Amino acid sequence: xxxxxxxxxxxxxxxxxxxxxxxxxxxxxxxxxxxxxxxxxxxxxxxxxxxxxxxxxxxxxxxxxxxxxxxxxxxxxxxxxxxxxxxxxxxxxxxxxxxxxxxxxxxxxxxxxxxxxxxxxxxxxxxxxxxxxxxxxxxxxxxxxxxxxxxxxxxxxxxxxxxxxxxxxxxxxxxxxxxxxxxxxxxxxxxxxxxxxxxxxxxxxxxxxxxxxxxxxxxxxxxxxxxxxxxxxxxxxxxxxxxxxxxxx
Amino acid sequence: xxxxxxxxxxxxxxxxxxxxxxxxxxxxxxxxxxxxxxxxxxxxxxxxxxxxxxxxxxxxxxxxxxxxxxxxxxxxxxxxxxxxxxxxxxxxxxxxxxxxxxxxxxxxxxxxxxxxxxxxxxxxxxxxxxxxxx
Numbered sequence: 001x002x003x004x005x006x007x008x009x010x011x012x013x014x015x016x017x018x019x020x021x022x023x024x025x026x027x028x029x030x031x032x033x034x035x036x037x038x039x040x041x042x043x044x045x046x047x048x049x050x051x052x053x054x055x056x057x058x059x060x061x062x063x064x065x066x067x068x069x070x071x072x073x074x075x076x077x078x079x080x081x082x083x084x085x086x087x088x089x090x091x092x093x094x095x096x097x098x099x100x101x102x103x104x105x106x107x108x109x110x111x112x113x114x115x116x117x118x119x120x121x122x123x124x125x126x127x128x129x130x131x132x133x134x135x136x137x138x139x140x141x142x143x144x145x146x147x148x149x150x151x152x153x154x155x156x157x158x159x160x161x162x163x164x165x166x167x168x169x170x171x172x173x174x175x176x177x178x179x180x181x182x183x184x185x186x187x188x189x190x191x192x193x194x195x196x197x198x199x200x201x202x203x204x205x206x207x208x209x210x211x212x213x214x215x216x217x218x219x220x221x222x223x224x225x226x227x228x229x230x231x232x233x234x235x236x237x238x239x240x241x242x243x244x245x246x247x248x249x
Numbered sequence: 250x251x252x253x254x255x256x257x258x259x260x261x262x263x264x265x266x267x268x269x270x271x272x273x274x275x276x277x278x279x280x281x282x283x284x285x286x287x288x289x290x291x292x293x294x295x296x297x298x299x300x301x302x303x304x305x306x307x308x309x310x311x312x313x314x315x316x317x318x319x320x321x322x323x324x325x326x327x328x329x330x331x332x333x334x335x336x337x338x339x340x341x342x343x344x345x346x347x348x349x350x351x352x353x354x355x356x357x358x359x360x361x362x363x364x365x366x367x368x369x370x371x372x373x374x375x376x377x378x379x380x381x382x383x
Contacts, residue, residue, distance in 0.1 A: 005279035013271040020263040027308035029333040034307060038339040039332040042313070046330065052315040054338035055345070063342060070346050077353030081360040134314065139349055228349075235356040242363055 049213040051132045059137065060217040064196040067220070068181050071227050075178050078231035082171075085243030113155030120148035128225045132214060138221035142228025149229075150236045158241055161233075167245065170230045170237075177227025184219045196220075262303045269296035283365060283372040287358045294351045298344045305340035313338035 024031035045057040059067050128141030153161040185196040193200030198216025199209035207215065237245060257264055269292055276289025305313075313335045362372055369377050 002279045005275050008278060009271040009275040012274060013267050016267045016270070017264070020260055020267070023260075023263065026260070026262055026303065027306050029307040029310065031304075033304050033340065034332075034337045038337045041338055042332045042335050043330050046315055054313040054315075054335065055341045058338055058342045059345060066346060070349055073350055074353050077357050080357050084357075084360040084364050135312070139345060239356065239359050239363065242367070 048210065049217070050210045051214050051217060053132055053134065055135075056131050056137050056217060056221075060220055061198065061213055064185070064220070067224070068178075068185065068196070071178050071181055071224050074231050075174055075227055078171075078174055078234045081235055081238045085238045086245075087243050109155050113151050117148045117152050120151070121145055124148065124225075124229075128221060129218070131221055132218065138224030139228055141221075142225040143232060145225070145229040146232025146236075149233045153236070153240075158237055159246065162237065162245060165233070167234075167237075170234050174227050174230035174234060177223045177225070177230070180223030180226065181220045184216060184223070188216075263300075266296045266300040266303070269293075269299070281374045283362045283374065287355065287362060290358065291351070291355060294347070298347055298351075301340040301344045301347075305337040307333060307336055310334055310336045312336060313341060 028034075041054055041058050041062065045054050045062070046052060049057045049061055051057040051061075124141045124145035126141075127136035127144060128138060131137035131141070149161060149165070184198070184201075187204075188197050188200045189195050191200035191203055198213045198219075200212070201216050202209045202212035205212055205215055273289045273291075273293030273296060276292065277286050280286050280289060310333065315330065315335075365377065366372050369380050371377060371380075
């Protein structure tokens with residue numbers, strides 16, 4: 001088996017290496033990947049959406065459908081992990097031996113986590129809100145914000161996190177993010193535009209169509225942020241506790 | 250030999266991705282432990298992500314964000330944009346997508362591995378096959 005695997009992977013590698021000879025030179029501005037569509041985005045996205053960050057403009061506006069289903073994929077992954085692992089009946093508390101390390105847990109770790117977590121959440125909001133002008137956006141900010149909750153649940157335990165943030169709340173918000181995204185798109189339909197064409201929001205927001213596209217992008221990024229944050233917490237909580245939702249790691 | 254070395258060094262980025270790709274696919278096929286297979290999958294994904302990011306590179310170009318783009322005179326900046334001076338944003342967008350899908354598939358894969366371990370008491374493939382035959 002190992003010999004076959006070695007042969008397959010080496011054969012694949014050789015084929016790909018031969019194929020690399022046909023690739024354009026590395027860093028060539030005239031390579032096929034950098035000419036057709038991406039040139040259009042670079043030259044026009046600022047004029048059409050007033051967002052200086054091309055990546056945000058393409059992600060949230062030109063390829064808005066893609067990103068919407070992307071968010072739906074994360075949501076589905078969260079639900080799938082929940083369905084695979086979650087046990088409906090809890091084991092009785094008496095059966096579970098409290099782990100020895102739980103006693104006298106490190107006070108430095110706890111205090112540090114208490115200090116770091118709010119900073120992380122603030123930074124996550126900055127990354128979200130400043131995604132139009134600097135690297136960042138809903139996915140990146142959401143992961144940072146989710147990580148702050150995961151940090152708390154590692155420093156304390158999962159029970160502490162889940163006593164403040166009920167499982168029901170987590171799943172509610174992860175669905176809400178997708179709903180915000182699709183809702184912003186659907187309101188465009190009601191206002192007479194195409195689905196996810198934010199320029200029709202200009203009628204409500206009282207700004208120009210170009211500005212409306214920029215604001216619409218911020219709106220859907222907020223939806224992505226909420227979904228990613230809560231799905232990250234849900235994935236961690238399920239995987240770390242094996243679906244028990246008890247004390248976690 | 251000198252020719253070969255030149256060819257390798259001229260395309261060292263592609264060599265790196267292809268070697269990572271080979272490591273990943275070998276781990277996915279040959280490793281017996283399900284967790285190691287999942288790690289192989291993650292390595293495979295990273296190789297492809299790195300490849301796309303390297304495609305987006307242009308010599309002498311900067312990050313795909315317009316410098317001083319958030320002033321009040323949007324229109325004045327817009328018509329002076331040279332496409333060759335910004336990196337290609339499209340592969341970045343596609344890979345942002347791929348990274349997120351990677352996280353989602355990794356989460357689901359880990360959940361399945363945990364479930365397999367709960368049902369069969371092991372994550373070694375041959376031991377699982379034996380238990381299925383019994």
